[in-house]
Every structure is written in structure tokens, then in C-alpha cells.
Amino acid sequence: MIKCGIEKINSRGTLFVFDDLDGLPTTVYLINGPRHVFVVDTFLGPESMEPVLAHMAEHCPGKPVVVFNTHYHWDHVWGNCAFPGAAIVSHSLTRAKIAEVGAKELEAYGKYRQGRVELVLPGLTYGSRLCFEDDGVEFFHTPGHTEDSSSCYDRVDGVLLAGDNVELPLPYLYWDKLGRYLETLEGYLKLGASRVIAGHHPLVTGDIIGGNMEYLGDFGSGKAEKHRVGEGRDTHARNMAVLERLGNSG
Numbered sequence: 001m002i003k004c005g006i007e008k009i010n011s012r013g014t015l016f017v018f019d020d021l022d023g024l025p026t027t028v029y030l031i032n033g034p035r036h037v038f039v040v041d042t043f044l045g046p047e048s049m050e051p052v053l054a055h056m057a058e059h060c061p062g063k064p065v066v067v068f069n070t071h072y073h074w075d076h077v078w079g080n081c082a083f084p085g086a087a088i089v090s091h092s093l094t095r096a097k098i099a100e101v102g103a104k105e106l107e108a109y110g111k112y113r114q115g116r117v118e119l120v121l122p123g124l125t126y127g128s129r130l131c132f133e134d135d136g137v138e139f140f141h142t143p144g145h146t147e148d149s150s151s152c153y154d155r156v157d158g159v160l161l162a163g164d165n166v167e168l169p170l171p172y173l174y175w176d177k178l179g180r181y182l183e184t185l186e187g188y189l190k191l192g193a194s195r196v197i198a199g200h201h202p203l204v205t206g207d208i209i210g211g212n213m214e215y216l217g218d219f220g221s222g223k224a225e226k227h228r229v230g231e232g233r234d235t236h237a238r239n240m241a242v243l244e245r246l247g248n249s250g
Ligand SMILES: [Zn+2]
Pocket: 071, 073, 145, 164
């Protein structure tokens, strides 16, 4: 079976951390609510979901499953097919983007797949927010890393799942509305979560969010140049290329 770290979080969360993506940690989060069990992101395929399924079989057998995709990127959605019968939830843009580029991404990054990946599109979508009131779990649109990026908040445990909107040292940009991205990160700080977990970072601090905000702010104040050197220079160079491409495409 695929190896991953498993950590119990607060009263009802379980954090799975995988290291198989070229050493980049990737998280999957499970919330065991009273009515549903929620799985946030599904990593690289059905084999990578085996530890999650084993955990569910032991701790919440037979409970209806809700799978949530934070955004359309391949390393967050390939395991959707491991949950037959689950409601798969995302922002409407996420579904549209998986439909548009999913097959291409599967071909381009196929060497990373774990098990037989069949693309499964989210079947339940929302525009700004979707709440499972009786479970105390909400999903909401938080554009930034990508236009479709969404987050999950566990109101009972105060745990925020931020997808790829927060990264260390710098965020990866796939969308050029940086002012809107900043608003998303400000909203995270206002939420006052007891724990923030990102798609590739299991323990996000306020300082990490603050550092990401500073970086985004540097574009607005003409100071982005300074990131050409230092720890985040490769990410910054890549971001500049993406922004240029987006700018040129109108
Ligand atoms: Zn991503």
C-alpha cells in the first residue's frame, strides 16, 4: 500500500500527507461529520486513496461520502474515481476546467498516476458557497492560485483547507487577478482558523500567509523585481512567464 503520514486533527479531522510527488508534500483531509464524511482533494489516483479508504472503513463505515476538489489541477483530482457513489463537489469552474484540460493533463503527467485513473467530474457544483449545515462544513470560492480555487472550512474544528492558494516560499500563479487573490488571503486571516492546511503544506502559519500577501502586493507596487534573487527565485521566474503569457493572450 502507498505510504503516507496520518495525523489526527482536533476533534474530527484526519490529515493524510503524501510525499510521492517528487518529494513535494501533498495533503488530503478527511472530516468525519455527523451526517457525511468529507474528503478534501484526492491526489494522484485510486492507489493513493487506499489509506484514506482504509481509514474510512475503520472509523466511519457506510457513512455517505462527499468528495471536494479545491481546484482542477491534476494532483488534486485524479483519485475522484476511488469513491464510487460519493457526491463529488466543486466550484462550477473547476468542473468546467477538468472537462477542458483533464485529459490533456492526464497525458502530460501520466507518469505520476497511482492506479487506474479515470477522470470523474464533480457532479455537484456551486457559484460562491455551499454549506452542509448539519455537518458544519462549508465550501466557498476563493480565487487566487487559479480562478476556480475554492476552500473548505470545518466550523466545528476551526480548520481551513486552503488548496494551493498558500505556498512556501511563494505561491504559484495561474491567474493574473492578483488584487482578487490578495482579498482571498485577507479573508483567510479574518476567518481566525485554529489550523490552516494547504494542498502542499500541512501546517500553514499566519507568517506564511503574510509572506504570500507581501509577494502579491509587490506586483502592485512595482517591487516584484526583488524576487529575482533569493529562495523563491525559480517560482518567481515561472510566475513572470505565466503572467506574461496571460497578459499577451488578452
Ligand atoms: Zn494547483
